[in-house]
Amino acid sequence: MAGKKKINGLGFNVFAIVGLLVILPFSVAQLTSFNVVSDEDYDSLINEVKNPSSIGSRDNYALTWEDIGANMTSSYLSNSNNTYNTFNSNEEYNCMWLMKELPVDPQVSSYRTYCDTFGAFSSKTSYQYNGQLPATPYWSNDWLSMGKNHNWLNTFGGNNQYIGYSGKDFTFTVEENIFHNMEDSQDLAELQIIMVDHSTTWLDYSNIGGFSGVPNGVKNLTFDYDIEFFYDVPYDQAHSKITDSMPNSQKIKFNDFEFDGNNEYCKEIPYSQANSYFLGCVNGIEMNFKFTPFEVIEFSEWFNNNGGNKSLLSARVNIQNMDNPDFNSNSIGGMILPFAGDGEFQVQVNARYSNPTKINFYMKGGTFILGAGLFWLAIASTPYYDPIRNTFKGSI
């Protein structure tokens, strides 16, 4: 057609540049955002947690506090009502601040860190409504009962002088005793850690025509958290993990997880009579380590390269910068945390696994197609092959 503007090579050149700067990173982002997690429900990792045969048998522990929030020793010592002041001021009140070692006997002053108590199963009575048991027990025996981070106060001598706050940065370890429950031949894709305090339960029956419960100190909460896995971590004589001197090949860390919610954890409780459910709520937090497809592959490679023995796998979880955004002091104020204080709280650790088919199909298949596309772009960038001219042969 007379006057029609002909297609020239500039169009392909612009496409090539846009392809490299825009289409390629966008495609990679799409590729790595595919959900590679299996459709199956979470798998409980606490079903076969072994109770320690003796105190101090660290291999049988479940979760252990390493940083219980802040150094509270001086605060406890300055409390005149606290009977712990009968001890020497230079003694370390380990359980009240940072646990550095693993003392084994809370009755011995130099061994006072009962807060790192092992987890034992807690069997709770199911809640009822109008005398009817729910179809499925809610607080059944699938929760691990743990000592809170100042639990030593509650243990030693029967005293209970918790000063009422615990700081805002916490660290705990998830021991081999948990991870040995992982499914064989499956790659970890999500790890879920739920911490609740069953003593704060309120029930909401409004869904089945009953009364609404009164929430117990529910406040907004934000914090950052990360997890570092260790393979075959050595222990010192006091059964503390020696992670600093471990080879980098035996540890792997995943950062940048964020919690933005509140300190309320609710669960639907099936109610057979009304063929419905009501809500059981407690003060609690739920941490979800949802690994990206990269991280799933990275973790799998790391784990298998180290030997792939799940009974040698442990982890350290760091909680940092806890904050109540509604509280004007960059802290959590008097917020109820499920694990802060003395007494017990309950824990679930659950896992979901990746779907190898999805990984192979989406990740590896998509990567191959992108690679082939780049090769085509390379050939098309030479003077010997012009895709624009070939495609529109005759019109140019």
Place this chain on the structure above:
Amino acid sequence: MDLTILIYLGALLSSVSLVGYANSAGAFSGALSRTVAGGAASFTSSVFLVGYTNLDSFLNACMSGSLGISGFVFIGGLAALLITWVSNLIEYRSAIM
């Protein structure tokens, strides 16, 4: 082996090409303005690619073998593209022919 260099090289070549086309269209008449525009475009695009996309970690995953043979095909394709552009730039004074 850090493959971030491939990203920087790709950003540089793309920026050189873009500024070259803009120049041929009448923009950036002076050598100084072309240099400044090319440098700014190269810096911006490389910062975007490395800092705001996961191309970097994707390349490392490919290099470590996490994505199997597909990962090496991807790296090979990207390397072939950049080598071709550098070769074109040297031989024909234009990255993309």
